[in-house]
Every structure is written in structure tokens, then in C-alpha cells.
Amino acid sequence: MRFIGVLNPTSITPSFVVPLFQESGSDVFYIQRFGAGERIKSFERFHLSEQAKAKILWLDPDKRRQVVGVLRFYAFLFKSDDFIVGNNWELKKLLIERLNEVNGNEHPFILTSIAKFIGDVSLRASAEARARVLLNNENPSARERWQNIFASTDNPLDIPPTKQGLGTEAECEFPEAGSPSGSDSTRVRVMADIPNKNYLANDIEIKGSIKFNNELGFDGIIEGAIVSDDGILTVGKSASVKGEVRAKSVLVMGRVIGNITVQERCELRSNSQLIGDLRAARLILEEGATFVGQSVVSPNRVDTETV
């Protein structure tokens, strides 16, 4: 099976696009079926109308890659036929290298998607802020509704791909009717698209500390420290943290009672609460955030080890 090109189903650029595959000597098209982690489980036959075939952006024949048994592919189209492709890590790297080619003022929404894909909390906050400005400028009266874009759920695709939706009626796991605000009791969200990103949902209570690498989203209750040498922490809207927080960067949307020390950036979102002292290289404090404590904001990277 070879990767032969991409299809842009929205006709908008810049955008993530769909990698297409063909077997050698065949004109049948396939797309990937995803298995656990980043593996390709199988390929599914893909029906393309003649009209849609004309929209395929073909890879040069000598560059078509043999892909059977390798990691799943992602693709991003900058403009016309300028697209990049690779596995999760390859595409992240390529996207980061060419991020300046995406005009965030003009395309804040795809920038939000990119931020989710590469797992950059700061970029995502910045892209969403630009999107809000854009929407607000166009129709200030609908500000409340626009904010719903980001309030619904961080990412509907963070629900596990194991049929949370209507896919399996008999075993459907929508929250029980009548449960408070669609309780998340049936959902343990796994951000499967970012292999090293961990997520602890709001039905988790911990007495003790958490140490993590890379990236952690926390929506539960903890009495104890959350510590990472070089990781990115998101304290979700439902989260309650009683204890020290140390990481490379932290986004707070819920409640923290304890001191926060971050090497780089700390962001306190609207309606978040921080009762404790804060040390960070950069601080972003959104309107509506509660901060009771002392802050030391130094433009130099804060050393979390020695604090």
C-alpha cells in the first residue's frame, strides 16, 4: 500500500487534509483505519466520485511511500498543492517549522486545530483569543454564543473512538438521562491522538502526588502535588487541586489551592481560581480569574527544581 496524495474535503486552505492510498498497480483508493495508539489498523476502500477524483493532490510518483505496517499518516495543506505529510511526530515537527506561514489573524480556527494537534497549550490559547477577537469584531451582540464554541468541550474528538456516539446503540454510553449535566461518569477521555498526552477525568480522586512527563490534562480532585520537570499541565474546569503545582507551563481553568511554579508560562483562564503564590516567567490572567496570593513574574525561565 502506497501513500499517493491527499484530498481536501473542505476546499479551504490552510487545512488538515486526508491522506489517500493505493495498492501498486490498482486504481482503487483507500483511507486509513486507526487502531490503538498511532498504528494503522487497516485500510478501508474509499469511494470517490469523478468530481472528487479531480480534486486529488497527487504526490510525485517517485516520492510515493510504502506504508504497510507503519504509523498512521497525517497531512496538512498550506495552499494550492503545497502539502506536508508524515506520522504524528513528523507532521508536528514540520508544522512547527512552518507555523509562521499560517496567518493567525486570518485563520485563527485552523491555528486552533494545529495547536490541538501539536499539543501546544499556549498556541491554542493565543489562537482562541484571536478567534474571539475576530468573531467579536464581526458581531459583538453574539459574543456569548461565540464563546460557546470553546465552552462546549475542549475537543469533541477527545471522546474515545470506541463508540461513545451513536455508533453502538445497544451499548451506547451516553450519560444516563437525568444525571447532572450529563455526568462524565461513563467517559474516561483519552487523548489518543497525542501519544504522550495523559488525561485524568473528573471521576478521579487522588490523595497523593502525581509526577508526569510531557503533557497532562487533569479534571479530577487531588490532595497532593502535581509535579513535572518539563511537562505541560492543564488544570481543567472540573479540577480541584489542593497542593503544589510545578511544571514547565500550566493552564488553569479550574481551582488550585497551593503554590504554582512554572518555568515558562502560566495562564489563569476566566472563572479559574488560584489561592496560593505564583512564580512564572510569563503570566496571563484572563478577566474573571480569581488570584489570591503573591506573584513573582520573571522574564527569565524559572527553575522549578530549586524552588
Add this chain to the structure above:
Amino acid sequence: MSKFADYIRGVRVQPATPMMPLTHVCQESSFREVLATKQLKPSLCQVFAEELLHFFYGKPAYTPKTDGVAVDASGLAPVCLVCKPHLVPNAKRIAPFDTAAFASGRYADYLQSKIKIDDFLLDGSPDIPGRVVAHFFSANGEYFRGKPSALQIPRLQFEAQAYYNLITDNGKTSSDHRRSAIEIQTDLPVSIERDSVLLVVLPEVFLDDPDVRTRVFQDWSAEVVPYPTYHCDPEQYQDAVAYVVWKFLQQKHFI
């Protein structure tokens, strides 16, 4: 109408309340046409061999696989419009399931061979979907989740029994949400005016298009929930769309 329609009319049940919104799932080209013309237009329906526009009652129903095997391009960037409940006051006909799925033979194992689509068709009265929901599922939430009530269907009501067998089957159709999605058909174009659309679920990148933003936010005054499209996984999008609609219906107290 059909024997199934007679059965539904005969059961002593009040329609489930509140009346649920209507969903319409389309692909990029159709969505752009709706944006441009401010109308949802009928197109040729292979099942009924006439120009029809399809909605589903209260839950999105579509499959990214047209023939049950190959994925279709429409599944790569679905747009779901959740429209106000009374958008189609005079439906041409209503079916208790997705007629396209029925016509594909997908449910043949659960229905007697002599039973045809016509045997299940209902008249277009606005209270019909609510009556089907109340009788077979008891409430809107159960209908959305495809959780039928425990029922004893009279023996001679073959069509009602067949439908009940279908929606309670735990076999190979259990993953097919279309089996219980109430289909509402009209042969007339439907104007999409301000407040016609309650919610739009769409690929995030669409919102980078100023025309899309103007139409959905300003002209339609709709709520919008975007989803990112880097996964390129039609089945995951299908689940995500359903999940977003579920959350929306909960927030708005439809379920």
C-alpha cells in the same frame, strides 16, 4: 397509510415532549449551497425515485459508508444542522427508520421477506415522531440513545413487531443508529432563515471562511460547535457529531 401507521395511531400514548429538533447532515458542497441559497433543497432520492429532502427527528443519522463497505467522501467533513422542531410543518411522509438503510437490505434479517418500506410509512403529522418515541422508547433521551422500552406487541401487528425486533436486536444491526432514527421527508425546499438553525456542528476550518461565519453566526443566529479534522477518521467524526448534538439537546432541555 400503512398498518404500522394504524398501529401508531391506535396506541394510547401522548407524544413524547418536548418536540425534538430536526437534524440534517450534509457534506461540503451541499453546505455551501445552503449558505449561498439559504435553502435546503430536495434532491433525487434513489429509494422513492423522487426529489426529496430528508431530516431526522432529534438525532443525527448518517453513515460514512454509502454501500456499507466503502467510505464516502461525505464522511470526511460532515456538517450537521440541528434545526428548530417545526421547520417542516407538512412532511410528505415519515418513516420510523432510515429508509436508505432499509432499502440497502441491511435490516433484511430482522424483517419478514414480504415486509416492504411502504408497510412502515407514516403520515406527515407533526405529532407522529413524538408518538413513535413515546410508545417505543418512552422518552426523548432513550430514543436518542436507542434504548427501547419493554413492550408486548400484539401478535397480529407484524409490522410493529418487526420494527420492535429491529430496534431491540443486539446482533449485527446494534451498531447501526439509523435503524431507529425517525426520518422525515418533504418534497419542498426549506428556507433557512434566522433562528431556523439552532446548532451547526462543522469542521473547525470552515470558520476561517468569512462567508460561513457571516451566515451561521449573523444570519442564522445559530450556535456553533466545531471539531478539528486532523484525524481524518469518518467514524470518529460520526461519534463526535452525535456526542455534540447529545450535549446540546441536554443543555436545551430537549432530553
